[in-house]
Amino acid sequence: QVQMQESGGGRVQVGGSLRLTCVVPGRTFVENAMGWIRQAPGKEREFVAGIDWTGSTTYYADSVKGRFTFSSTTIDNTRYLQMDSLEPDDTGTYYCVADPHIQRLRSGLADYWGQGTQVTVSS
Numbered sequence: 001q002v003q004m005q006e007s008g009g010g011r012v013q014v015g016g017s018l019r020l021t022c023v024v025p026g027r028t029f030v031e032n033a034m035g036w037i038r039q040a041p042g043k044e045r046e047f048v049a050g051i052d053w054t055g056s057t058t059y060y061a062d063s064v065k066g067r068f069t070f071s072s073t074t075i076d077n078t079r080y081l082q083m084d085s086l087e088p089d090d091t092g093t094y095y096c097v098a099d100p101h102i103q104r105l106r107s108g109l110a111d112y113w114g115q116g117t118q119v120t121v122s123s
Contacts, residue, residue, distance in 0.1 A: 004096045009117030012086055020081040020117060022096030028077075029112065033102035035059075035070065036081050037110065038119075040092035045108040048094070049081060052102040059106060063089070086121045093118050 008020040020036065035050020049070040051058045058070050069082040079096060094117050097110035104110060 004098070004112065004114035006094070006096045006114045006117040008081075009094060009119045011120040011122060014087060014121060014123050016086050016121070017082070017084045018086065018119060020083065020094055020096075020119075022079040022081075022114060024077040024079065024096075024098075026077070029098040032098040032100050032112070033105050034072070034079055034096070034098045035102075035105045036079075036094055037097050037105065037108055038090075038092040038094045040089075043092075045095075046092075047106045047108050050097075050102060050105045053100065057102075059102065083119070086119075088121050088123050091119060091121050 005023045012018055031053050033050055033052050036048040037045050038048050039045045047061055048064055049060045049068055067085045072079045096114035098112040099105050099110040
């Protein structure tokens, strides 16, 4: 089974920044939407950011607009999530995800998941 590899999580104070990285092996998921979904303890999974399979449109959850930036480099199949102005509500496990349909990602669903990386924002 293909495994996406995430990194970059950690503990940061309110207002700080982190950059999450997701490495996708080979040309896997070339016709899939890709993005990030997070889950906080006791809460449902929540879409954070993602891009459709054409690479033409990037989507963000309202709660992160203006603070988070999704980007990717095709040459090495790496996806990034730059997170600035972090807030305690951003705490959770962040998963790199892929699915043929961006709308599924925006609903917190995906066919393919990474192992997750923990982000903790302390006040």
